[in-house]
Amino acid sequence: MKVLVPVKRVIDYQVKVRVKPDQTGVDLANVKMSMNPFCEIAVEEAVRLKEKNAATEIVVVSIGPQAAQETLRTALAMGADRGIHIVTDDIVEPLAVAKLLKGVVEAEQPGLVILGKQAIDDDSNQTGQMLAALLGWPQATFASKVELAPDAATVTREVDGGLQTLRLALPAIVTTDLRLNEPRYASLPNIMKAKKKEIAAKAPADFGVSTAPRLKVVKVTEPPKRQAGIKVKSVQELVDKLKNEAGVL
Amino acid sequence: MPLDAETRPIFLDTLRRFVAETLIPLERQVAETDEVPEAVWAQMRELGLFGLTVPEAHGGMGLCMEDEVRAVFELARASPAFRSVVGTNLGIGSQGLVMFGTPLQQARWLSGIASGAIVTAFALTEAEAGSDSAAVTTRARREGAGWVLNGAKRYITNADRAHLFTVMARTGEAPGARGISAFLVPAGLPGLQIGPPERKMGQQGAHICEVWFDDVLVPDDALLGAEGAGFRVAMATLEKGRLHIAALCVGAASRILEEAVAWARTRIQFGRPIIEHQLVAGMLAESQAELLAGRAMVLEAARARDAGAPIPLEASAAKLFCSEMVGRVADRAVQVFGGAGYVADTGIERWYRDVRIFRIYEGTSEIQKLVIARELARAPQPSFNS
Numbered sequence: 001m002k003v004l005v006p007v008k009r010v011i012d013y014q015v016k017v018r019v020k021p022d023q024t025g026v027d028l029a030n031v032k033m034s035m036n037p038f039c040e041i042a043v044e045e046a047v048r049l050k051e052k053n054a055a056t057e058i059v060v061v062s063i064g065p066q067a068a069q070e071t072l073r074t075a076l077a078m079g080a081d082r083g084i085h086i087v088t089d090d091i092v093e094p095l096a097v098a099k100l101l102k103g104v105v106e107a108e109q110p111g112l113v114i115l116g117k118q119a120i121d122d123d124s125n126q127t128g129q130m131l132a133a134l135l136g137w138p139q140a141t142f143a144s145k146v147e148l149a150p151d152a153a154t155v156t157r158e159v160d161g162g163l164q165t166l167r168l169a170l171p172a173i174v175t176t177d178l179r180l181n182e183p184r185y186a187s188l189p190n191i192m193k194a195k196k197k198e199i200a201a202k203a204p205a206d207f208g209v210s211t212a213p214r215l216k217v218v219k220v221t222e223p224p225k226r227q228a229g230i231k232v233k234s235v236q237e238l239v240d241k242l243k244n245e246a247g248v249l
Numbered sequence: 250m251p252l253d254a255e256t257r258p259i260f261l262d263t264l265r266r267f268v269a270e271t272l273i274p275l276e277r278q279v280a281e282t283d284e285v286p287e288a289v290w291a292q293m294r295e296l297g298l299f300g301l302t303v304p305e306a307h308g309g310m311g312l313c314m315e316d317e318v319r320a321v322f323e324l325a326r327a328s329p330a331f332r333s334v335v336g337t338n339l340g341i342g343s344q345g346l347v348m349f350g351t352p353l354q355q356a357r358w359l360s361g362i363a364s365g366a367i368v369t370a371f372a373l374t375e376a377e378a379g380s381d382s383a384a385v386t387t388r389a390r391r392e393g394a395g396w397v398l399n400g401a402k403r404y405i406t407n408a409d410r411a412h413l414f415t416v417m418a419r420t421g422e423a424p425g426a427r428g429i430s431a432f433l434v435p436a437g438l439p440g441l442q443i444g445p446p447e448r449k450m451g452q453q454g455a456h457i458c459e460v461w462f463d464d465v466l467v468p469d470d471a472l473l474g475a476e477g478a479g480f481r482v483a484m485a486t487l488e489k490g491r492l493h494i495a496a497l498c499v500g501a502a503s504r505i506l507e508e509a510v511a512w513a514r515t516r517i518q519f520g521r522p523i524i525e526h527q528l529v530a531g532m533l534a535e536s537q538a539e540l541l542a543g544r545a546m547v548l549e550a551a552r553a554r555d556a557g558a559p560i561p562l563e564a565s566a567a568k569l570f571c572s573e574m575v576g577r578v579a580d581r582a583v584q585v586f587g588g589a590g591y592v593a594d595t596g597i598e599r600w601y602r603d604v605r606i607f608r609i610y611e612g613t614s615e616i617q618k619l620v621i622a623r624e625l626a627r628a629p630q631p632s633f634n635s
């Protein structure tokens with residue numbers, strides 16, 4: 001079975017982001033970029049499925065600027081077989097991403113698409129769901145466990161208050177949660193071998209999809225600074241403040 | 250072979266993440282237990298770290314010197330004990346084989362060295378042969394179709410883990426360097442004995458031991474390079490080794506400085522972060538400038554070597570400057586931390602002890618000066634053409 005894994009290049013999770021002075025967005029100049037951690041988990045899951053002989057080929061796809069090729073190379077070094085790079089400098093919104101991925105799915109005919117549940121830059125948490133709707137495929141989001149049979153997938157999902165287990169007919173869409181697995185480091189020899197793997201370059205127009213934005217960012221602001229706490233001298237004072245100032249008692 | 254522009258950042262990034270996420274959180278445990286956990290050895294094998302400098306034909310990555318030092322800049326950001334795990338395989342333990350091994354010797358050992366299945370050690374130093382390494386008295390005498398080794402080595406890194414020793418032993422009557430040959434000696438041979446790890450100032454987790462040879466019989470093809478050419482084998486690996494150590498000092502200094510800066514920005518005395526007190530700022534600025542100078546020396550020498558230039562002077566100068574530099578950077582870091590730099594919790598006093606050895610092994614600072622001066626006497630112009 002072929003598995004398709006979309007991967008997104010985002011600001012590295014360790015970077016402390018800064019909002020641009022004009023509040024139009026986040027400052028990306030000279031900021032370290034990496035593969036979205038949830039996408040990394042998706043790649044890892046696909047590689048494990050291949051190692052268990054449940055998958056035969058892993059295709060990774062990224063939509064983004066030239067530099068997104070590095071993200072694809074990282075996925076190839078982790079164990080994916082080949083890449084597709086849909087090159088665009090635009091900011092592509094989840095719906096356009098889902099439409100492009102639909103085009104890739106129609107061309108590649110995978111039995112399973114594994115996506116990160118969300119990207120840590122805009123936290124939209126929409127692409128997997130939209131793709132499932134566009135394709136009319138079943139979906140299991142926030143997966144913490146995936147088991148694959150030839151015609152069905154059994155997916156454990158993390159939901160409020162517990163775990164839910166779904167059985168989906170294939171082909172299907174799965175989005176990954178944090179606890180699905182712990183991604184491996186690409187081994188250094190595999191990083192070198194990855195450069196010999198194929199990456200096909202495409203354009204949004206090849207799929208007849210417009211990436212023109214439909215949403216307008218009005219303003220981006222930093223979260224309010226945490227106020228300093230106060231020290232109380234006695235339990236009495238604490239109870240008094242909880243009652244009369246915080247109003248929680 | 251140099252990494253291409255696309256592969257290099259992925260490679261260095263992976264290494265940096267491994268160091269930050271896996272090695273640095275274990276530093277204190279390793280120092281306290283004097284043991285790098287088995288799981289870390291395994292992870293380093295999986296990552297391919299043992300084979301960075303072994304040619305691709307033998308399963309390694311065959312990094313050029315510039316990529317090697319860049320990798321070391323990253324690896325050395327964690328306690329040097331971790332680097333020591335792979336250090337011998339990257340340098341003195343493998344490069345003699347790469348440069349002087351017969352195809353048969355290379356085929357037998359290098360792929361295991363690259364994968365980390367074989368850990369190597371390099372046995373030159375003896376009780377009476379330290380800086381004066383040509384004074385070795387360990388002997389190898391011909392017997393039948395092989396050689397019999399007798400003698401004692403000391404301070405041998407990774408001896409207690411090693412599967413293969415490169416041993417320098419005297420084979421001829423010629424005095425000094427000319428009578429020395431290099432031998433590939435597998436561990437576990439009858440008569441080969443390893444002492445307990447020495448107790449030392451720093452780098453707990455990395456072990457050095459004495460190694461005794463009592464009528465150790467090795468076959469004829471254990472000879473590495475020509476008979477009597479052992480010292481040349483040793484010295485050829487040293488040029489590369491010195492640059493490697495210099496890179497190690499740069500990586501360590503960058504980590505130590507980062508810690509000191511982070512501390513100075515948050516520690517408040519007299520109402521403001523101490524980094525705003527000029528005498529503290531001055532220490533940090535000096536460390537930063539010296540660190541950049543050392544880094545530039547290492548990179549320039551590495552590029553010159555990759556271009557085919559002999560760099561004995563540049564390698565020794567880089568080793569001398571960078572090992573002294575990291576000593577000063579660590580010393581200032583203790584000062585910036587104040588009492589917290591002397592107390593064990595912050596790890597700064599550990600760094601201070603850990604980096605002290607860099608001025609001693611693979612040639613002391615004094616020996617580096619002698620090498621530099623000897624080269625100056627030969628060709629009074631250092632090469633600035635790279």
Ligand SMILES: Cc1cc2nc3c(=O)[nH]c(=O)nc-3n(C[C@H](O)[C@H](O)[C@H](O)COP(=O)(O)OP(=O)(O)OC[C@H]3O[C@@H](n4cnc5c(N)ncnc54)[C@H](O)[C@@H]3O)c2cc1C
Binds near residue numbers: 372406611612613615
């Ligand atoms: C942690 C550690 C790991 C090591 N790993 C290895 C290893 O894997 N394999 C190995 O073979 N060896 C190893 N060594 C040995 C190391 O290389 C030697 O300790 C080093 O070369 C110095 O030799 P020495 O200790 O005998 O000091 P000495 O040579 O006795 O030096 C003492 C002092 O005299 C100075 N001095 C000596 N000669 C001169 C001179 N001509 N002019 C000016 N000053 C001089 C020195 O600079 C030094 O300051 C290791 C040592 C340590 C501590």
